[in-house]
Amino acid sequence: MRFDVKALRAPGTVVAMTLDASDELDARAQAAAQGFSVLTIQGRRGFQGLNRPRGGSFHLLLFSQELLALVGAGLSLVESLETLAEKEASAESAKIMRQIVASLYEGRPLSQALQGFPRVFPPLYVATVRASERTGDLDQSLERFITYQTQLDLVRKKVVSASIYPLLLIGVGGLVTLFLLGYVVPRFSRIYEEMGTDLPLLSRMLLEWGKFLERHGLVVLTGFAVVVGLAVHAATRASVRERLLAALWRIPALGARMRLYQLARFYRTLGMLLRGGTSITQAIRMVSDLLQPTLRTRLEAAARSIGEGRSISHAMEEHGLTTPVSVRMLRVGERTGRMGEMMDRIAAFYDEDMARWVDWFTRLFEPLLMAFIGLVIGMIVVLMYFPIFELAGSLQ
Numbered sequence: 001m002r003f004d005v006k007a008l009r010a011p012g013t014v015v016a017m018t019l020d021a022s023d024e025l026d027a028r029a030q031a032a033a034q035g036f037s038v039l040t041i042q043g044r045r046g047f048q049g050l051n052r053p054r055g056g057s058f059h060l061l062l063f064s065q066e067l068l069a070l071v072g073a074g075l076s077l078v079e080s081l082e083t084l085a086e087k088e089a090s091a092e093s094a095k096i097m098r099q100i101v102a103s104l105y106e107g108r109p110l111s112q113a114l115q116g117f118p119r120v121f122p123p124l125y126v127a128t129v130r131a132s133e134r135t136g137d138l139d140q141s142l143e144r145f146i147t148y149q150t151q152l153d154l155v156r157k158k159v160v161s162a163s164i165y166p167l168l169l170i171g172v173g174g175l176v177t178l179f180l181l182g183y184v185v186p187r188f189s190r191i192y193e194e195m196g197t198d199l200p201l202l203s204r205m206l207l208e209w210g211k212f213l214e215r216h217g218l219v220v221l222t223g224f225a226v227v228v229g230l231a232v233h234a235a236t237r238a239s240v241r242e243r244l245l246a247a248l249w250r251i252p253a254l255g256a257r258m259r260l261y262q263l264a265r266f267y268r269t270l271g272m273l274l275r276g277g278t279s280i281t282q283a284i285r286m287v288s289d290l291l292q293p294t295l296r297t298r299l300e301a302a303a304r305s306i307g308e309g310r311s312i313s314h315a316m317e318e319h320g321l322t323t324p325v326s327v328r329m330l331r332v333g334e335r336t337g338r339m340g341e342m343m344d345r346i347a348a349f350y351d352e353d354m355a356r357w358v359d360w361f362t363r364l365f366e367p368l369l370m371a372f373i374g375l376v377i378g379m380i381v382v383l384m385y386f387p388i389f390e391l392a393g394s395l396q
Contacts, residue, residue: 003018003019003024003027003041003043005031005038006039006041007036007039008037008038008039008073014066014083014086015036017031024041027041037073040066058090058092058093059093060120061146061149061150063084063093064142067084068143070084071138071139071142077104077110078101078104081097081100081101082097082101085097085101096117096120099113099116100113100117109133111133114126124273124286124287127276127282127286128272128276135276135277141276144272144275144276145272148268148269148272151268155261155264155354159358162359165362165366166362166366169366169373170369170373177376177377180380181209182213182217185206185207186213186217187210188207188384189210189211189214200383202383203386245258257354258292259292260323260350260354262290262291263295263321263322263350264346264350266287266290266299267343267346268347269287270287270343271341271343273286273340274340275341276340280306281307284299302315305318305319311334312330312339313330313334325349329342330346
C-alpha cells in the first residue's frame, strides 16, 4: 500500500514523499530510518485522489495537524506558517497562509488574522484560537480541535458507510425494474397481442403499461429526466432541505435519533469551547447554529435561564436539551468543576448509542429492502411469464 507522507527534515524544511509500506506503522518506521520527523500520513485507497480534498479547497484539519506538529517541534508560529506556505501545492491555500503571516507581522493576533477568512476558518475555530491566546496554550487548543473534528468525522463516516449499501441496493433494484418495464415488458406485450390469448387482469395491466411505454417512451423518458432534475435542484435549496428535515423530525423513531445526533454534536462542541476557556454564555451563542430550529429556540431559552443565575443542568433539563443520563453527568460536572470534560463524555455516550442504533437499523433494514426489491422484480417477471405457464399447462 502507498502512503503520502509529509515530514520535517530540518528546522523550517517540510518535504512530501510517497512510501510503499504494509501499514502506517511501517511507513512511519521507514521515514524515521531516513531521518525524517513525520507530520502527517495518508494512505492511498482506491483510485488516486479519491480521498483528497477538492482542488483549490483549504483542508482545515490537515492544516491544524501540520501546524500543531511544527509548533510542537519548536518552531515559532510565524516560522510554522511560513513553512506551511512554502510547501503548499495549492496556490489558493498558500496565498491564504501568506496573508495570515503578513497580518502577524503587522502585530495582529492569530485569531484576528484568521477572522479575515470566514469561508476557511469557521467562528468555532477562531474562538478556539482566541481562547488559546489568553491562556498561551495554542498547541493544546489545536489538539483539542483536531480531536473534536476527528470524532465528528468518525461519526459522519459511520452514518455514510451504513447508508452506502442500502442506497446501492435501491439504485440497482431501480435500474433492473426500469429495464424490465421499459424494455422487456413492451416486447412481451407485442407478442401476447399477436397471440390474442386471454390474460389475467394483472398481466393485462402490466402489458398495457408496456404498450404505453412503447408508444410514448420519449415523453415518459423526458418527463422522468425533468422530475429528477427538479428533485436535484430542490435538494440544493436550503428551504427545501429544512422542510424535509422538519418532516423527518416528525417521524417519532427517526426524529428521536436525529435529536440525539444533534445533541451529541452540540455537547461535544460546547465542551471543547469550555475547556478552551470560553464562557458558557458565549459558547452557547456560538454553537446555537448547530441545532435544528426547534432545539435552537429551546437553547436560547436555556441561555436566558443561565444568565439569570440558574445552573446549567437545570436550564438544559428544563428546556428539553438533556436525557436522564446527560442531566446527571452535567450535575457531576457542576460539582467537580469539570463541565467541559463532562460534556465530552455526554457526547461520547450519545455517539456510542447512535452507533449501536445505526448498526441495528442497517442489520434489520438491509434484508427487508432486499426482500422488497426481489418481490417487485419477481412479480414483474411472473406476470410477464404467467400466460406462457398457462399455455404450457393447456398443451399438457
